[in-house]
Amino acid sequence: xxxxxxxxxxxxxKAASLILAGVPTESKNKALVAMADALEAHSxxxxxxxxxxxxxxxRENLPGPLVARLAVDEEKVRGMARGIRSVxxxxxxxxxxxLAMELDEGLTLTRVSCPIGVIGAIFESRPDAVPQIASLCxxxxxxxxxxxxxxxxxxxxxxxxxxREAIGTVEGVPQDAVQLIETREEVSEMLKQDRFINLVVxxxxxAFVRYVQDNTRIPVLGHSxxxxxxxLDADSDPAKAVKIALDSKLQYPAACNAMxxxxxxxxxxxxxxxxxxAGFRDKGVEVxxxxxxxxxxxxxxxxxxxxxxxxxxxxxxxxxxxxSLEEAIEHINRHGSGHTDTxxxxxxxxxxxxxxxxxxSSVMWNASTRxxxxxxxGLGAEIGISTNKTHARGxxxxxxxxxxxxxxxxxxxxxxxxxxAGGKAxxxxxxxxxx
Amino acid sequence: xxxxxxxxxxxxxKAASLILAGVPTESKNKALVAMADALEAHSxxxxxxxxxxxxxxxRENLPGPLVARLAVDEEKVRGMARGIRSVxxxxxxxxxxxLAMELDEGLTLTRVSCPIGVIGAIFESRPDAVPQIASLCxxxxxxxxxxxxxxxxxxxxxxxxxxREAIGTVEGVPQDAVQLIETREEVSEMLKQDRFINLVVxxxxxAFVRYVQDNTRIPVLGHSxxxxxxxLDADSDPAKAVKIALDSKLQYPAACNAMxxxxxxxxxxxxxxxxxxAGFRDKGVEVxxxxxxxxxxxxxxxxxxxxxxxxxxxxxxxxxxxxSLEEAIEHINRHGSGHTDTxxxxxxxxxxxxxxxxxxSSVMWNASTRxxxxxxxGLGAEIGISTNKTHARGxxxxxxxxxxxxxxxxxxxxxxxxxxAGGKAxxxxxxxxxx
Numbered sequence: 117x118x119x120x121x122x123x124x125x126x127x128x129x130k131a132a133s134l135i136l137a138g139v140p141t142e143s144k145n146k147a148l149v150a151m152a153d154a155l156e157a158h159s160x161x162x163x164x165x166x167x168x169x170x171x172x173x174x175r176e177n178l179p180g181p182l183v184a185r186l187a188v189d190e191e192k193v194r195g196m197a198r199g200i201r202s203v204x205x206x207x208x209x210x211x212x213x214x215l216a217m218e219l220d221e222g223l224t225l226t227r228v229s230c231p232i233g234v235i236g237a238i239f240e241s242r243p244d245a246v247p248q249i250a251s252l253c254x255x256x257x258x259x260x261x262x263x264x265x266x267x268x269x270x271x272x273x274x275x276x277x278x279x280r281e282a283i284g285t286v287e288g289v290p291q292d293a294v295q296l297i298e299t300r301e302e303v304s305e306m307l308k309q310d311r312f313i314n315l316v317v318x319x320x321x322x323a324f325v326r327y328v329q330d331n332t333r334i335p336v337l338g339h340s341x342x343x344x345x346x347x348l349d350a351d352s353d354p355a356k357a358v359k360i361a362l363d364s365k366l367q368y369p370a371a372c373n374a375m376x377x378x379x380x381x382x383x384x385x386x387x388x389x390x391x392x393x394a395g396f397r398d399k400g401v402e403v404x405x406x407x408x409x410x411x412x413x414x415x416x417x418x419x420x421x422x423x424x425x426x427x428x429x430x431x432x433x434x435x436x437x438x439x440s441l442e443e444a445i446e447h448i449n450r451h452g453s454g455h456t457d458t459x460x461x462x463x464x465x466x467x468x469x470x471x472x473x474x475x476x477s478s479v480m481w482n483a484s485t486r487x488x489x490x491x492x493x494g495l496g497a498e499i500g501i502s503t504n505k506t507h508a509r510g511x512x513x514x515x516x517x518x519x520x521x522x523x524x525x526x527x528x529x530x531x532x533x534x535x536x537a538g539g540k541a542x543x544x545x546x547x548x549x550x551x
Numbered sequence: 552x553x554x555x556x557x558x559x560x561x562x563x564x565k566a567a568s569l570i571l572a573g574v575p576t577e578s579k580n581k582a583l584v585a586m587a588d589a590l591e592a593h594s595x596x597x598x599x600x601x602x603x604x605x606x607x608x609x610r611e612n613l614p615g616p617l618v619a620r621l622a623v624d625e626e627k628v629r630g631m632a633r634g635i636r637s638v639x640x641x642x643x644x645x646x647x648x649x650l651a652m653e654l655d656e657g658l659t660l661t662r663v664s665c666p667i668g669v670i671g672a673i674f675e676s677r678p679d680a681v682p683q684i685a686s687l688c689x690x691x692x693x694x695x696x697x698x699x700x701x702x703x704x705x706x707x708x709x710x711x712x713x714x715r716e717a718i719g720t721v722e723g724v725p726q727d728a729v730q731l732i733e734t735r736e737e738v739s740e741m742l743k744q745d746r747f748i749n750l751v752v753x754x755x756x757x758a759f760v761r762y763v764q765d766n767t768r769i770p771v772l773g774h775s776x777x778x779x780x781x782x783l784d785a786d787s788d789p790a791k792a793v794k795i796a797l798d799s800k801l802q803y804p805a806a807c808n809a810m811x812x813x814x815x816x817x818x819x820x821x822x823x824x825x826x827x828x829a830g831f832r833d834k835g836v837e838v839x840x841x842x843x844x845x846x847x848x849x850x851x852x853x854x855x856x857x858x859x860x861x862x863x864x865x866x867x868x869x870x871x872x873x874x875s876l877e878e879a880i881e882h883i884n885r886h887g888s889g890h891t892d893t894x895x896x897x898x899x900x901x902x903x904x905x906x907x908x909x910x911x912s913s914v915m916w917n918a919s920t921r922x923x924x925x926x927x928x929g930l931g932a933e934i935g936i937s938t939n940k941t942h943a944r945g946x947x948x949x950x951x952x953x954x955x956x957x958x959x960x961x962x963x964x965x966x967x968x969x970x971x972a973g974g975k976a977x978x979x980x981x982x983x984x985x986x
Contacts, residue, residue, distance in 0.1 A: 134884060138907050217929050223918060225928055232940050233910065310764075314940040326768065329745075333764035335771075335941045356963035363965030449569060460963075471958050472573050475668070483658060483961030492966070493660055493957065494652050494979035505667050505749040506770045507942040510957045522928065522945050523906050526918030528791035528895075530798030531927070544929035 122305035125261060125295055126312035129234040132292035133259040137231050139288055141208040147286040147293075148204035148251055152197040154282035155247060155275070159193045165274040166243065173267055181370070185242045186268055196247040196275075199497060203251040206496045209514040210257045216547040220540060223526045224547065229518045231257030233314035236306050236334070237499075238263045240320055243271040249317075250279055250294045252499050256517035259290075261306060261313070263297050272296060307332035319500050322427075322453075337508060337516070339500040341427040342372030342455035344485045347444040347470065348388060349461035350381040356482055357384070357460045358391045363484040364458065366399050370429050372501060373456045373478075373488040377424060378435045379444045382408065385437050389413055396433060406436040424451040441466050445473045452476060454503050456488040477503065477510035557740035560696060560730055561747035564669040567727035568694040572666050574723055576643040582721040582728075583639035583686055587632040589717035590682060590710070594628045600709040601678065608702055616805070620677045621703055631682040631710075634932060638686040641931045644949040645692045648984040654977050655969075658961045661984075664953045666692030668749035671741050671769070672934075673698045675755055678706040684752075685714055685729045687934050691952035694725075696741060696748070698732050707731060742767035754935050757862075757888075772943060772951070774935040776862040777807030777890035779920045782879040782905065783823060784896035785816040791917055792819075792895045793826045798919040799893065801834050805864050807936060808891045808913075808923040812859060813870045814879045817843065820872050824848055831868060841871040859886040876901050880908045887911060889938050891923040912938065912945035 136144075155162065166188040173183045215227040235258045239245045246262060253260035264272040276296040284291045297306060306313065310333045318328045322341040329336050346364050348357045364375035380388065385408075393413050396403050404419040416435075423434045424447070438444045448457050458480040459470040467481040478488040490498025490511035498511045508516030534540050571579075590597065601623040608618045650662040670693045674680045681697060688695035699707040711731040719726045732741060741748065745768045753763045757776040764771050781799050783792045799810035815823065820843075828848050831838050839854040851870075858869045859882070873879045883892050893915040894905040902916040913923040925933025925946035933946045943951030969975050 134908065134910060137910070138904075219922070219927065219929060223922075329768035333761065333771075335939065336768075337941075353963070359963055359965055363967050367966045367970070467960075469573075471956075473569065475569060475572070476956065478957040478959065480959040481961065482963050483959045484965045484967075486966035487654070487658075487959055487961075487964070488957070492654065492969070492977065494654060494977065504770065505954055506772075507954075509954050519940055519942075519944050521906075521911065522913040522923070524913065524915040524918045524922055525902075526916065526922075528788070528794055528917050529922070530794055530919045531802045531921035532798050532919075534927070535802070542927065542929065 120297060120302060122297070122302055122309060125297065126234065126306065126309035128292040129259040129261055129295060130312040132290035133231065133233045133257075135288075135290045136254070136257045136259060136293055137210070139257065143286055143288050144208070144255055144257070145204045147254060147283050147289045148200050150282035150285050151247065151251065151279050152200040152204070154278045155193055155200070156197045158274070158278050159190055162193055162271065162274050162278070163188055163190065165270040168270040169268055178267060182267070186271070188243055188271060192244065196244055199244070200247050200251040203255050203497055206255065206514060208255070209518045213549040214520055216549045218543050218545040218547055219524070220529070220534075220543050223524070223529050226523045226549075227520050228523060229520050232517060232519050233258060234312055235260045235517065236263070236313050236316040237261070238303060238316070238318045238320070238328070240265040243268045243275060245319075246272050246275040247279065248497060249499060250276075252497055252514060252517060254283075254293050256514050258517055259293050259295075261295050261297060263303050263306070266298070269298060273298075304331065307334065310334045317499060335507070337500070337512065338503050341453050341503075342374070342501070343376050343425065343427050343451060343453040344373055344455050345377050345379055345448050345452055345457045346375050346485060347379040347438075347448070347457070347459045348381060348384055349441060349444075349459055349463065349466055350383045351463040351466060352381070352384060352460040353462055354384070354387045354391075357388050358395060360458065360460050360482065360484050361392055362395050364486060365396070365401060365433055367484065367486045369431055371486065372427075372429075373485050374429070375485050376426065376428055376434065377451070378433060379438050379447060380409075380435065381444070382437045382439050385409070385412055400431050402432045404432070404434050408437040409435045427453070441469060445470060448474050448476070454505075455501065456480065456485045458483060458485050477501070555732060555737060557732070557737055557744060560732065561669065561741065561744035563727040564694040564696055564730060565747040567725035568666065568668045568692075570723075570725045571689070571692045571694060571728055572645070574692065576645075578721055578723050579643070579690055579692070580639045582689060582718050582724045583635050585717035585720050586682065586686065586714050587635040587639070589713045590628055590635070591632045593709070593713050594625055597628055597706065597709050597713070598623055598625065600705040603705040604703055613702060617702070621706070623678055623706060627679065631679055634679070635682050635686040638690050638932055641690065641949060643690070644953045649955055651982040651984045653980040653982055654959070655964070655975060656978070658959070658964050659982065661958045662955050663958060664955050667952060667954050668693060669747055670695045670952070671698070671748050671751040672696070673738060673751070673753045673755070673763070675700045678703045678710060680754075681707050681710040682714065683932060684934060685711075687932055687949060687952060689718075689728050691949050693952055694728050694730075696730050696732060698738050698741070701733070704733060708733075739766065742769065745769045752934060770942070772935070772937050772947065773939055774937060776888050777809070777936070778811050778860065778862050778886060778888040779808055779890050780812050780814055780883050780887055780892045781810050781920060782814040782873075782883070782892070782894045783816060783819060784876060784879075784894055784898065784901055785818045786898040786901060787816070787819060787895040788897055789819070789822050789826075792823050793830060795893065795895050795917065795919050796827055797830050799921060800831065800836060800868055802919065802921045804866055806921065807862075807864075808920050809864070810920050811861065811863055811869065812886070813868060814873050814882060815844075815870065816879070817872045817874050820844070820847055835866050837867045839867070839869050843872040844870045862888070876904060880905060883909050883911070889940075890936065891915065891920045893918060893920050912936075
């Protein structure tokens, strides 16, 4: 297949984004509903294309879980359509007044949310990511260039084709709001288009996110690893402690918000370790521990150096004993990935301190790490979980896909009038923000 | 001078930032007041160190305007102290509740603003930037690594020394909140410290900002060029048009928010060009024009190719005639730098369309481009004007130096309880945000 001209694609996306920024909510929602309808109407074609990907995956002996995530059936297509319709039902994040101020009589300032522009989104095998990301970007007025996994190529191609056809039926909404690229070479070309692309959203391994950061001057909204911790404080309730630790590891071990390391205050270790280790053993979790953990649970394997920095994403867990809240916080800030960390305690002061000092996007008190998720947080559909410290952090929904602009309305004012001795003074009076 | 070990400096900044994140507003303000007092108390020493820089500048025949910006006298030191005290008087941007939601009975989510962490700030000759940036970072709970211009080396060194001494007098505020590096080699080492530094703020030329973007995986808050436009619409009031155009160019031509290109609707050109050209000629502005402008003003020089993409920052201006509002918007989105653009018109619909479709951080209607500034916007002191499309855009004050974290408080809940058939449902009920 011939390489697409990425400059042309990016330029087209930029042009589409400038139009999209002014498209009224109603038209965007109409396009979204048309997109959902189109997927359902072409369900058979989509499933047929997906069969080709599945055959390829089986021929290439791709791992079972990957093949499972790749598969699309009628119910999956209906789920995609439902997802798009739920995005249509969300409030429009564009055009929100964030601030209004009188600078002087007859001179006002407002700050209004607006789209970012062009998003480059790179993700892996699940074809459901195509309608999900496309709908979030369209609703927020952004044009998107999608790059899915090579193993989902046929599925992604037909999904994008049907989405673009649907967009084309709604007047005023540019078809280039959604475009697809397919090869690694195209990704590397895309990363050079900083004149046209405003944000790159890579979903994948930590190494991949770093590769993207190293090869572009476009801002990157990173979704990298999750080394999440649960800390069982000296004042923790043993029943809650065991329940939360088991859920954080076992509810969905492959998720980025699953626990990888369990920290236990040495004073409570003897109370909880037997139940915990039995619980994990029952579910086939391989547990490794620090020296002191191993001395309490004799059949445990010793944790190796580097274990505290590992994201297993699997039925494996490391346990370390600490002697204080401070030591737990320090361990997390040193070895964690700034994703999600929980303290189990009945001591409110310790909980507050933990939540303030642990430098992670989600910090929790007496709740499972697995709650860190856009849907569970009630934020609507999410484009991913960001480990950035700027722009958007934690579960990122529509709000993370907009920025703002300042609007000044005057009656001919010049800065000269406000300068020097005898110059006019600013009033800087806050005004109510318009709805 | 020996190179500092940048990893050590960055690690120290990170450690300081984790402490700073929990320092109460009162202590931060106490440190700020101590910083202001220290500069005033050591005014003579600071001026003496500045003399060395000025002598060097004269010996090296540095340009006059640069030497002028470099000079520090007693009034300048008092100005620095006043600036720091005004930052102390601003509300603390940390700990603001942005969102509160009940996820279920006994399970709540809040989103609270928090510092970004460690900021790397790179700027040029004005020594006033040292107390300004240091105070904004400290107030927002961030540790900062400063790199000023080599020509201000002695001034910057004593300023940072006095600021750090002052910080050291306030219990609980870590001295490494403010550190200084001095060489280009140290900057290039700093850009590698993405484990410890969370945001780089370069102030300088477009080429320099691009150099930074090309050499780091740390997010960059770019402050690059300002190619700002004024568009005189067909429905513009000629008196306002002339007044705003002159102010936008002349009030401070070296500023990034000064006008570089004047776009005039062809139907109004004959009304305004004579007065405008006379006004600019009076002030010594070199004007270049498109073919049609030159045919109306015979003694004008023709604009060369590339003129529309030039930031003069000087007494030079390019004028182009356009035949429609659309053409003006298109010109600005193609040639502008997304900084600040103004429409002069009496037509509200045209003004709205211009402000919505021009993709710049500040868009204005009947007001001078020179208003785009943190102080004039009433946002408090600014760290710079961002041309980014993510995180913070336009004039960036304290608000651009914070991010947020999600806090979940529960009573032992697991995600397992909310999963599958018969699982509990989320309530997702908005709560009032605590003060």
